[in-house]
Amino acid sequence: MSTIQDFQTERATWCPGCGDFGVLNAMQKAAVNLGLEPEQVVIVSGIGCSGKMSQHFGGYGLHSLHGRSLPTAQAVKLANRSLTVLAAGGDGDGYGIGMGHFIHAIRRNVDITYVVMDNHIYGLTTGQASPTSDVGSRTKTSPHGSVEEPIVPLQLALAQNCGFVAQGFSGNIKQLTSLIERAILHRGFSLVNVFSPCVTFNKVQTYEFYKRHLVNLDDDPDYNPNDRITALHRVAKAQNIVTGLIYEDPERASFDQTVYGYPDTPIAANNWVLSREDTAEILATFR
Amino acid sequence: MQEIGWKVGGKQGEGIDSTGDIFAIALHRMGYYTFTYRHFMSLIKGGHTNYKIRAANQVLRHHGDFVSVLIAFDQTTIDVNWPEMVDGGVVLYDQSSFQAAAPSDRGVHLFGIPLTELAKGAGGAIMKNMVAIGATAAILQLQPDAFLPVVQDKFAKKGQDVVDSNMRALRAGYAYYAQHYDVSLPAPDLPKKTADHLYISGNQATGFGALAGGCRLLAAYPITPATEIMYWVIEHFPKHGGLVLQAEDEIAAINMAIGANFAGVRAMTSTSGPGFSLMMEALGLAGMSETPVVIVDVQRSGPSTGLPTKTEQSDLQEAVYGTHGEIERIVLTPRTVEECFYYTAEAFNLAERYQCPVIVLTDLYLGMSAQSVDGLPTERVTIERGKLISDDALAQMGRFAYQRYDASLADGVSPRALPGQKNARYVALGNEHNGVGLEVEDQQTRVDQVAKRARKLANFTHESGVSVDGRADAEFALVGFGSTWGVLEEARASLEVHGLIVKHIHFSRVAPFPASALEAALRGVQRALVVELNSTGQLAQLMQQHVNCHGVLANCLKYNGDPMSLKEILTRAHEVFPAGVLN
Numbered sequence: 001m002s003t004i005q006d007f008q009t010e011r012a013t014w015c016p017g018c019g020d021f022g023v024l025n026a027m028q029k030a031a032v033n034l035g036l037e038p039e040q041v042v043i044v045s046g047i048g049c050s051g052k053m054s055q056h057f058g059g060y061g062l063h064s065l066h067g068r069s070l071p072t073a074q075a076v077k078l079a080n081r082s083l084t085v086l087a088a089g090g091d092g093d094g095y096g097i098g099m100g101h102f103i104h105a106i107r108r109n110v111d112i113t114y115v116v117m118d119n120h121i122y123g124l125t126t127g128q129a130s131p132t133s134d135v136g137s138r139t140k141t142s143p144h145g146s147v148e149e150p151i152v153p154l155q156l157a158l159a160q161n162c163g164f165v166a167q168g169f170s171g172n173i174k175q176l177t178s179l180i181e182r183a184i185l186h187r188g189f190s191l192v193n194v195f196s197p198c199v200t201f202n203k204v205q206t207y208e209f210y211k212r213h214l215v216n217l218d219d220d221p222d223y224n225p226n227d228r229i230t231a232l233h234r235v236a237k238a239q240n241i242v243t244g245l246i247y248e249d250p251e252r253a254s255f256d257q258t259v260y261g262y263p264d265t266p267i268a269a270n271n272w273v274l275s276r277e278d279t280a281e282i283l284a285t286f287r
Numbered sequence: 288m289q290e291i292g293w294k295v296g297g298k299q300g301e302g303i304d305s306t307g308d309i310f311a312i313a314l315h316r317m318g319y320y321t322f323t324y325r326h327f328m329s330l331i332k333g334g335h336t337n338y339k340i341r342a343a344n345q346v347l348r349h350h351g352d353f354v355s356v357l358i359a360f361d362q363t364t365i366d367v368n369w370p371e372m373v374d375g376g377v378v379l380y381d382q383s384s385f386q387a388a389a390p391s392d393r394g395v396h397l398f399g400i401p402l403t404e405l406a407k408g409a410g411g412a413i414m415k416n417m418v419a420i421g422a423t424a425a426i427l428q429l430q431p432d433a434f435l436p437v438v439q440d441k442f443a444k445k446g447q448d449v450v451d452s453n454m455r456a457l458r459a460g461y462a463y464y465a466q467h468y469d470v471s472l473p474a475p476d477l478p479k480k481t482a483d484h485l486y487i488s489g490n491q492a493t494g495f496g497a498l499a500g501g502c503r504l505l506a507a508y509p510i511t512p513a514t515e516i517m518y519w520v521i522e523h524f525p526k527h528g529g530l531v532l533q534a535e536d537e538i539a540a541i542n543m544a545i546g547a548n549f550a551g552v553r554a555m556t557s558t559s560g561p562g563f564s565l566m567m568e569a570l571g572l573a574g575m576s577e578t579p580v581v582i583v584d585v586q587r588s589g590p591s592t593g594l595p596t597k598t599e600q601s602d603l604q605e606a607v608y609g610t611h612g613e614i615e616r617i618v619l620t621p622r623t624v625e626e627c628f629y630y631t632a633e634a635f636n637l638a639e640r641y642q643c644p645v646i647v648l649t650d651l652y653l654g655m656s657a658q659s660v661d662g663l664p665t666e667r668v669t670i671e672r673g674k675l676i677s678d679d680a681l682a683q684m685g686r687f688a689y690q691r692y693d694a695s696l697a698d699g700v701s702p703r704a705l706p707g708q709k710n711a712r713y714v715a716l717g718n719e720h721n722g723v724g725l726e727v728e729d730q731q732t733r734v735d736q737v738a739k740r741a742r743k744l745a746n747f748t749h750e751s752g753v754s755v756d757g758r759a760d761a762e763f764a765l766v767g768f769g770s771t772w773g774v775l776e777e778a779r780a781s782l783e784v785h786g787l788i789v790k791h792i793h794f795s796r797v798a799p800f801p802a803s804a805l806e807a808a809l810r811g812v813q814r815a816l817v818v819e820l821n822s823t824g825q826l827a828q829l830m831q832q833h834v835n836c837h838g839v840l841a842n843c844l845k846y847n848g849d850p851m852s853l854k855e856i857l858t859r860a861h862e863v864f865p866a867g868v869l870n
Contacts, residue, residue, distance in 0.1 A: 010725065039709045044546065055714050055726060060706040062549050063716030063726070064542060065572050071506075071539035075546030075554065076706070078530055079504060083550065083706055104535035261525025268551035268705065270528040272501035272670055279665050282495060282523065286485040287316075 004028050006038050007058040019196030019207075020049055020117050022170030024056050027086065027115065029173070030180040031059070034084075041084045044073035046098060048124045049198075050090035050117040057088075067098030074110040074255075080268040081111075081256060084184060091118040095131040095151045102153075105189050106162045110255045113183040113190045116153065117170075119198035120205045127201035137204070153193045154235045154246055158228055163252040164190035165231070166245050169214060170197060171207045175243060182245060188254040195243075210241075217244030226250075289344050289475030292353045293423065295416070296337035296368055297360030299330060305441075306358075306416035307338030310423070311486070311657065313437040314342045317429070318480035320659040324350035324652070324850065329511070329595045335363050344478040346660060348623060348773020352852045355472050356426055358419045360402075365389050377470055379422055381415060396470050405459040410452035417453045421460025427474040431461050483662030489653040489770075492627035492663065493583055494519035497555055500632030501670040502581070503529035504554035506543035508536055508562055511595050512651040513585040516557040537562035541569040541582065548579045549715055551705035553635045555581035559651075560589045560602050567610045570644055574614025576715040577692065577701075577740065579638035579645075579673075583631065586650040588848050597848030598651035600769060601821035606646045607798045607829065613737075615744045617645040618798035622754070622772035624660055626795060627653065632668040633749075639673035641743045642700060648797075650820070652850040653770035676702035681710040689713065690722040694735040699742030744799050752796030753804040757783070761790040763864045764808070764815040766840075768794035768826050771818055771851050778818075778856040787864060794826070802833040809836055816863050818843040818856055 007028040014020050031041055041059030045051040047066035054061030060083075064072045073087035094102055094116045105114065121139065122128040128141040132153070136145040157165045164186040168176035176194060183190035195210050215238050217223045223244075224230060231247040256262045263270060274282075295306050304325065311323045319342040328334040341351040354371045357364070359380040365387055372378065374394045380387040382399030389397050400422050402415040409418070417438075424431055434457055442449040487495075494516045497505065505520045507513070521531040534540035540556040547554035558566065563584045573580045586602045588594035606618045617637050619630045627649055634645040681689060681704065691713035693701040701722075704711030713724040719736060721727045754772075757779050765775050772793050779791045792808045792815070794801070809815065817827040817840055824842045831837055843859040845851055 037709075038712055039707055042550070042706050052726075054716070058712060060712055061714030061716070061724075062546065062576075063714055063718060064545070065568055065717060068538065068542045068569065071534060071542040072546035072549075075504065075506060075532070075543035076550040078532070079547040079550035079552035079554070080707060100535055101539055104539070259530070262530060263528040265528070267503050267528060267530060267547075268707075270503060272503060272528075272553065274499050274527065278527065279499070282498075283483065283485065283663070283665070286487045286491070 001035065002032055002037050004032055007031055009056055009058050012056040013052060014049060015200050017199040018049065019119060019170035019198070020053070022173050022176065023115060023117055023194050023196055024053060026168070026173050026176035026180055027057055029177040030184060033177065033181055034184060036084055040082070041086070042076050043086050043088055044069045044076060045088040046090070046093035048090045048093045048122070050088050050093055053088035067093050067096065067101065069093070070098060070101040070105045070114065073112050074105060074108060077110055077112050078256065078267070080266040082266050085112045086184070087112055087114045089114065089116045091116065091120060091132040092122045092130045095153060099131070103156070103160055106157060106160045108255050109163060109188045109252065111187050111189070113180065113192065115180065115192045115194060117196035118153070118193050119196050119202055121198050121202040123198045123201055134204070152235070152240050153191065154240060155232060157191050158232050158235070158247055161228070162191055162247070163188040163249045165247040166190070166192045167243050168192055168194045169210050169243050170194060171210060172243065175216070175218060179245060186248060188252055213241045215242045217242050217246065290351065291342050291355055291427065291472065291474055292351050292373070293340045293342070293356045294337055294354045294368060295358040295419065296335065296364030298332070299328060299334045299336040300332035301360055302413065302416045303336045303338050306419065307340060309437055309441060310420050311340045313434045314340065315484070315486040315659050316437060317433055318477045318484065319343065319475065320346050320478065321486065322347035322350050322656060322658040324656050327596050335367055337364065337368060342475065344475045347658060349777055349853065350656065350850065352854050356423055358423065359387065360415070361385060362387060377426055377472065379419060398468050400460065400463055402460070405463060406456050409456035409459050414453055414456035417456035418460035421457035422464040424457070425461045425464035426470065426472055428471055429474055431458050481661045484659060485662060486657055486659050487624055488515065488655055488657040489621070489624050489627040489649050490515035490585065490655060491519050492624045493557070493631045493647065493649065493654070494523070495663070496628040496631030498523055498527060498529070499628070499665060499668045500553065500635040502553045502555050502635055503527070504532070504544070504547040504552050505557065506532040506534045506540040506547070506554065507557045508534050508540050510559045510562045512587055512655050513557045513559045513583065515655065516583060516585070537565040538569065541566040541580070544580050545569060545573050545578050549706070555583060557583040557585070559585050559587050561592055563602060563605065570616070571610035571612055571614055572717040573644040574610065574616060574740070575717050577642040578715055579642055581631070581634045581638050581645050581647065583647045583649065585654040586648065588846070594848045596651070598850050599820045599846060599848070600650055601825065601846070602648065603768070603797065603821070603825040604829070606648050615641065615643045615740050616798055617641065617643065617744070617796070618648055619645065619796050620648045620769035620794055621653065622769060622793060622795050624653070624658055625663055628663045629667055630795070636669070636671045637749065640671065640700070641747065642673065642703060643743065648769060650770050674700050674702040676704050676708070676711060678708060681708055684710055686710060687723065691724045692720055692736065692739070693722050694739040696739070697742070698746045699739045747799045750795070751804040752794060752801030753808055754793045754795065755790055755808045756793070757790035758788050759790065760811060761788045762811065762813040763787065763789045764792050764812045765789055765856070765860070766792045766815050766817045766826070766830070767819060768797060771820070774851050774853055774856065775818060777853050778860065781853065781857060782860060797826070797829060800829060800833045805830060806834050809834065809839065812839060814841065814864055815839050816841050816843050816860055818851060820845050820851060822846040
């Protein structure tokens, strides 16, 4: 049985108080709770503060390019279905440069979990407006206030019929751990958007702000997370300031369950040598 | 060599390709060696398109400069292709739809045949192409029955009726020509048919090579002229435990290929120029993280979206230098269909042996031209996975002891672990890193890791990368890379017939650049004509960079979208090589 220590590496380089510590913590706890071993887990990250996740989490890691964690992570999973694969991104990484891949990952529905550390700012590049920055946000690149409408990841994911949509908060590690566990267990693409405050560059969306405003749908016995249209309404009504399991379609088949000819054994473990008969059969098609 | 040049032309959407396909496969099945070339445009219907078949009694590596029989579905076909007609050749035109005009000074026969009417008589106007094939058979004195197996293969699934009516149309064309005209241009004598006589394009061979080489994941975005690789692979990978992903774009495609390789599967992406450009950033990731990956770039005319349906060799320097920063990469430039197969298979061995990207650079001409060859070198293919660390070795190490990027190794190649292996947790990353794979910005580590990566290819061993055909002591040389090998061989033979002794130096690899092999090949050469399909002489520049040959080189460049012709090389050779030698 693995322990939290098995998923720990060197000291993380995030700013003291960074929300990403909470996300790391929750990911490690989720892995332990699910009985995973470090060598079975792969974290694929992009660039930015969120990109450090692949190094700080004690599984295998692939620290890829800005915005490109999703295509990379999907292929890792499809290459070896016995691995547990998580992609880690940020709002800049995932919803800016990587937005196209996000929508297509939902379409493709490969069985990976996407954890996005959403702090409404570009942190590592020292505080520019991000795709989730509110209208009016004053940053280094929007000194007069951002005028662009922010992306609402939950609504986008729901509109595209994502099979699993959740939102967590770095200040509530217990709930976040449970959401990540459920996301990993969901067979198909799962999104966990996490409000992960940037204590250095974002003075608006702080821990205190979220503690004051967040509505926890997991605490609402009347909320039905299997109804997509209700979920859309609820997210809109709460202006996205909600946490919990927003939506899950347990029936939606994942890519590996539906794509033609996908092998039962991990492709990485397959025999790759063409037999003499196979070769002869193919050559015959060219005669 | 006995040969025949045949071409059919018309508007795109008129069935030109299927006419060419049927005729080419029929000739191939009879035992001829064929080489086809498709001239087409980036539109679905309209415009001018043509399909050229050269057939002979020996292996062909070039579509040839001349046409002896031209089937014209419209006047444009005659106008556009007239310069290629040989004296005494035959133009067959569809007299049910237009009255053809052509100059009368060349002795070319202009024969009308009511293609559409005869087709209607056989069951439908759509079969005018079969009538044309039948008429051609009469000119070439080929028996209509020889076409039956191909027609059956092509139409059997639509029912026996369709097979019968197509054969009827073919016979009607045959009979009409035989009745009305008496010019014949007999087909070459049949060669002795080899057991492994294959009809295959470079793109198909590339796909097959990938499969044979152990590749089990292709991630790609459709783009002319590379998409055929995806078509072939999607038909075959699932049968052999593999997967094809149609990525949302080329950026996703290469990152998928990198992810799959990281996870231990041989994976590749196939693309053409614009898509290759989009992959540049990820190419650097593969280099920096030392993750094997194979990229096939089937070049087309650039820049930008350029001439998407035309051939060129202008991505050479992008393949050699592309991406920011400096990475090790291997660039293979197959010369033939057989090499498309073998080098693609071998690319996976090289990618794993040196843990770096391998680019297979072909082009539209090689990729899309189907041709007859005497088999593929399937017996040469092996799967060698390079340095992978074993579970046993890892079991003896403590946690965090495994150094994925150990910079102390003399050959620079540090053993790879695959996710799932205990005790070997590491991070493959695009940031500079230390031996265990942690991101660092320390100067000495940076210098050590750059040196480590550079040592990998400093120790590169593989085939020489340069072939030399012809007499070793020749004072004149023709030089090229990739797909121009065939036409350059014909040029060499032709110059020799005219008394000029030349050698033909040809690159099948440009990175690592085979400098010493080139130096040896150029020894004693007074003048070298570098033939390439681009406007700046990219290969000549590379040669000058690596070997002191400035005073020797001359360029033969072409960039109008058409493949190099024999005539153009010979004309330029006359200018460049001392005229007195030629007679």
